[in-house]
Amino acid sequence: MSSDRLIYLPLGGAGEIGMNAYVYGYGKPGQERLILVDLGVAFSDMDTSPGVDLIFPDMTWLAERRDQLEAVFITHAHEDHVGAVAQFYEDLGAPVYARAFTANIARRKMEEFGYSEKSVRTVSAWPEVTQAGPFSVGFIPISHSIPESSGLVIDTPAGRVVHSGDFKIDANPVVGEAFDPELWGSLAESGVKALMCDSTNVFNAHEGRSESTLGPDIEALVAGAKGMVVATTFASNVARVRTLAEAADRAGRSVCLLGRAMRRMIEAAVETGVLTSFPKTISPEEVKEIPRENVMLIVTGSQGERRAASAQLAQGKYQGITLKEGDTFLFSSKTIPGNERGVIRIINQFSEMGVDVVDDSDGKYHVSGHANRPDLEALQDLLQPDVVVPMHGEHRHLREHVKLAKEKRRQGILAVNGTMVDLTGKRAEICDYVETGRVYLDGSIKIGALDGIVRDRIRMALNGHVMVNVILDEDDEPLGEPWCEIKGLPEEGRSRAPLVDVLEEDLSQFMGRAGRKTMTDDEKLEEGLRKITRQSAQTEIGKRPEVTVIISRLSA
Structure with a gap:
């Protein structure tokens, strides 16, 4: 056997x-x-x-x-x-x-x-x-x-x-x-x-629905829109992109593809013979020369990605194109769990512009x-x-x-x-x-994932960061007072004094009472300075920030 x-x-x-x-x-x-x-x-x-x-x-x-x-x-x-x-x-x-x-x-x-x-x-x-x-x-x-x-x-x-x-x-x-x-x-x-x-x-x-069932509803939406129409979907869904483009073409609108991934997928589909027909497209520069009601943009960013075309348009402008009150934005996609916050942010940004946003909550525009x-x-x-x-x-x-x-x-x-x-x-x-x-x-x-880099980044995001600097002379005595730089923390705490001043005062007192064993041992001195910084910040602002300590010693 x-x-x-x-x-x-x-x-x-x-x-x-x-x-x-x-x-x-x-x-x-x-x-x-x-x-x-x-x-x-x-x-x-x-x-x-x-x-x-x-x-x-x-x-x-x-x-x-x-x-x-x-x-x-x-x-x-x-x-x-x-x-x-x-x-x-x-x-x-x-x-x-x-x-x-x-x-x-x-x-x-x-x-x-x-x-x-x-x-x-x-x-x-x-x-x-x-x-x-x-x-x-x-x-x-x-x-x-x-x-x-x-x-x-x-x-x-x-x-x-x-x-x-x-x-x-x-x-x-x-x-x-x-x-x-x-x-x-x-x-x-x-x-x-x-x-x-x-x-x-x-x-x-x-029962699952066929991709072919979406065409009539998408066509009706595009045909009935008054201003510019923008639609986003997964760039890889070549069938959906074609359905959107054909709806625009039948409504007498010129089609512009925005986003690198969108263009790359269509190019690949044409090169490999997967797509044998696709409405003629125009460039972003040409969009600005055509009446808004005669244009439809098909863009990347259906999941709220910050760098994609949808997010850029929601923030005001992308490749010289802006949306205005009366325009329509269609999410022909399902929001993947975990991406809701980014999508909702974009929807609200468009709403503030007066753009009408249509999502797939009723299942008409996505399968x-x-x-x-x-x-x-x-x-x-x-x-x-x-x-x-x-x-x-x-x-x-x-x-x-x-x-x-x-x-x-x-x-x-x-x-x-x-x-x-x-x-x-x-x-x-x-x-x-x-x-x-x-x-x-x-x-x-x-x-x-276990290298600690992302973990430290999250800690800094949650708690802020303090950099502590001290200089010691040839005799291991402080040369001047410690000084701090803060990032991501409020300037004042409960005492109403500047947070930096409070931290520096507490650090100075620690240095003044530290014994010789501590002052000659970088590891012990760093540990003590970090501990005092976090304790003092906790008292003042209710947070224990991440602390970086820099100890400089002058040589004889």
């Missing part, structure tokens, strides 16, 4: 929505040949990761086994699936495979880092397969909210695994391939050992790209897998999806990030746990 095993290990995307990264392995324990499915990012927020640009899954476990890694397969071009391919390409050292549209987006990312376009290899859809060590991998077209989304058929010596990718069952997705039940049903003919499945909308019991519960059941019925392993969801989504699998009389197994599942036998079993976590892109540098 073979001692080889088939394993599944999520490093990101299982227990959270974002930064998807899923490892499959086959071989002797600890020596498995590996493939990685997807390598994405998550986005930071000011509450938990201030100043951070992007968040990545911690790929240390896989990077330490790079000599076992055969390939990376990308299911589709959403940032939470493809956004980190260039960031980790050198660490992993494996070729990247994707279909044409996704490969186009991935190559653009690689080029920004100076990598060759040959680092990403374009593959065709099923029945074409790519051999990667013991794995035979095929891309199965599936409908989602971005062109050329694919599930993966992963054939191994231990059986067939299907990785759904992000999906919905849509017979008319406007752009991209429709869901083909015959094709997906045919995958079950040789038996499916395991289905790794999208869990995002497992709590939604309603989800993810499978609702009936779609999840339908996919299980088509594939008849032995085991269902939920992915792409928070813990509550995964747990509910396990319950759904059990209702369908199948084994369901909950595997969050770091949980290794052995799929070899008749029943899947958890066989190991590995360390997983997050890596932050801070400017141009990757930092670990």
